[in-house]
Amino acid sequence: MDFSSNIATQLNAGAILPEGIVVVTILLVLICDLIVGKSSARWLPYVAIAGLLASVAALWLKWDATESLAFLQGFNGDDLSIAFRGIVALSATVTILMSVRYVEQSGTSLAEFIAILLAATLGGMFLSGANDLVMIFVALETLSISSYLLTGYTKRDPRSNEAALKYLLIGAASSAIFLYGVSLLYGLSGGQTNLDAIATALANGDGGESLGLAIALVFAIAGISFKISAVPFHQWTPDVYEGSPTPVVAFLSVGSKAAGFALAIRLLVTAFGAVSEEWHFIFTALAILSMILGNVVALAQTSMKRMLAYSSIGQAGFVMIGFIAGTDAGYSSMIFYLLIYLFMNLGAFTCVILFSLQTGTDQISDYSGLYQKDPLLTLALSICLLSLGGIPPFAGFFGKIYLFWSGWQAGLYGLVLLGLVTSVVSIYYYIRVVKMMVVKEPQEMSETVENYPEVRWSLPGMRPLQVGIVVSLVATTLAGILSNPLFTFANNSVINSPVLQSAKLTQPIAKAGISETSDRPIVQ
């Protein structure tokens, strides 16, 4: 009796209730598809959405749970992980909304698509809370392998196949590198897999500053950077984004990235706390490269998906500012930005999907004159893009201000300046699309837009698309102005997470950054 209750508290299986709901949903989707057959495609997406929303609700209930560690400390369900798991689950929800019509039109089975997407979501959610090297790797591979499958999902499209192969090869290589780095970490810490145990072992042992640790760090960062597509580990991004089915791209750019950032925070802050100066330096370099390359190369793109791919590289660079800041405000600005980025980026992708469903193209020049034909699509896409560019009063403005604010607070003046300049550059390419759609005269309309059929929302699968557009439009417009609850949520998720709080005590750099700004001697 005593033993079993002891085991129960050690397992604390309730912590993964949200993931459990997702697993049940996957099974439900697969079984219903087997039993009912093809006609189930009409209601299966809603089952999946209901499951994901239930999972988000379960996350909500777990907020501020007293006992966050579960499975013998292999999984940490603290508020930080809840924020990231929520982002991953929500991004999957919106992705399903936009994918119903798209997948049906491509002539492939919807149920399998949803099942794989849910599996990827599951991987991402576990990754956000994983506190153990084995757990991290298993979750990472669940996410990655599902992503490979998803990118190649439209198997009759050669470009989708190409994207899947590229993603698989590069992804497998990066996974191997990551695994090698992690195994070094395992060895250096004297055979520990738990992140906290590794941190203590490294702090007590003499291997703290060894070359092995440096190599482990570099390899781990390479694996993470692949997930968040930070330059120079970004080469797969444009090609994969261009070739794979658009809903998959939307998920990769938000859900998968959020999971990558969650992994970065947990692994680097906890396990690599001893070398935090080094990884701050590496991430500074990655952020600089990502912001510059992502935003500058996006200028030259002619395909909408490629442009969004480069823009997502640049956006990841902005988010890294909050990570490098390493303060409470820094981490919560990351969470806040990712939450907002979820809506604006997925909103943009939903609009791109609608346009390509209507016309079959995603060239930027084909958007010209769309205002005359489809005002709702024009409005939604314009607002999402302007928000991505950081134009007030949309949500993206507030997100960027928070990131830059926290960066400045931590003394990262150069990074913030660079971020500001590159976001001006980004305004240029976002507004180029808006200009195409809004400014062009009826006679300058592109041929595609001239033949633009009227949107028939009554077609199967179009309703969810419409809901997706409207939801992300409303969220992008209002989440900035009324962002106070979101701010509080992001702040609390950081403050209530002991991982980050204890890390701050052992990590003098971030503190030094604050004190430098606050009580700098007065120079006369």
Place this chain on the structure above:
Amino acid sequence: MFHLFKKVHILKISCVTEYLFLAIMLNSIPWLTAIILLPLVSAFAIPFIPDKEGKTIRWYALSVSLITFGISIWGFWQNFDLQTSQFQMRETYAWLPQLGLNWSVAVDGLSMPLIVLSGLVTTLSLLAAWKVNRKPRLFYFLMLVLYSAQIGVFAAQDLLMFFLMWELELVPVYILISIWGGKKRLYAATKFILYTAIASVFILVSGLAMAFYGDNLTFDMVELGMKNYPMALELLAYTGFVIAFGVKLPIFPLHTWLPDAHSEASAPVSMILAGVLLKMGGYGLIRMNIEMLPNAHIKFAPVLVTLGVVNIVYGAFTAFGQQNLKRRLAYSSISHMGFVLIGIASFTELGVNGAVLQMLSHGLIAACLFFLTGAAYDRTHTLMMDELGGLAKSTPKIFALFTAGSMASLALPGMSGFISELSVFLGVTTSDAYSDAFKIVVVFLSAVGLILTPIYLLSMLREVFYGESKLSLDPNFLMSDAKPREVFITACLLLPIIGIGLYPKLATSTYDVKAVDVAMKSRAALPVVAETRSTQQQAHLPSVWTPAMVAPQLPNSSN
């Protein structure tokens, strides 16, 4: 039964009026928030207004704008105290306390007249945009958003909110230029947005640097002004603000977007651009640079004066070379804004007073001239002066109004421009801050600009309105003269110009106390510099500083 109902109804109404009355009495109406939000919120109703021919929407937009203008006048009339230089009608609501961002608005003598000006110019430009054939809904939507943003910039008391409003105005102007503009509108619009967006980065950076300095994190402008910054930080922040506002004002090397934007935009948009948006630059310079960073202002003031002179002379000379009517007016704007710079940097009450009056008066004059240019363009469909000529015969009213506007622009006595430029001159000549030689050069060079202004404006009048018509129009084509609507718009702008010219107190009384306060503050910092300088070698002083500024050494101080 009916009786009872009526009674209840009346009771209800009287209750409401009583409540309103009480609210007014207790001064609890959020006037400023109301005038900022009213245009913005009502803009969102535009897509849903049933409208076939575009007539309902323009009446809607015009009435919203008129109501906002009326509310602001009424609110200022009731609550604005002319005798104090402090911020009034302050409303503060926490917006994002985590960032320190507050919805904080207030007005003082500096911002109040500018809010009234932007209300007037925007309302008139909506009236001027009577025939918008292309996408009328979008046009009026953007105009109303732009209206909100303008008031927001002038009323914001929180630096982050100021930045937000400053950015909010970007996209409407961009789209307004790029859809309803001239031939090169896309080029002009892109240039506008890139210049302004890059410049606004500096506002944010300087603002963050100032907000994070010291123990308390605040974006409140008054509190920021009270912090004591180290000189290096103050200089950097000052440079940032000068770049940001210098693009808007514009200051000489940063001005190149202006001729393109102003000449390509349609007449109503040009009215707002020249009438209000340029004043944001001057407003920002006074609000941030002088009021918050007085010590750096002392170092930068000679630079500002020099740039002001360059603006005046360069603008005037370049205006000569322009064959495009609007481009000529645009360069004349650049030239006139030079006076604002000189006035700001004069350290005298008179100079600051003149700078503010110059902003107001140029706002009215430029709006008037750009509107009339638009009216002429509607009839001739060209802006090239060598293709025009002899318009006076066919359109005598436009000619008369245009002449009146040009006279105001060249600072004819009796018009507002004269008063403001005279005050700036007097301000800079009576300033103790500069050496005599410097003052002489400044006055001489700006006088050259002042002489050039009538020459290029009068020659413009001659080319456009006198002589024989060069238009290759059908001889039977009868050009219609100004319609009552057009005369009305011009009259609304010209009357204040002449009113201020004849009785300047009309305008100056609104901001006099504030201008004196600003000048005092900026002078208050002077002795500090003088003291520190006196310890240095006298010979190393820059020649622009007057010896009077350096504290004389007491005979026994060296012992």
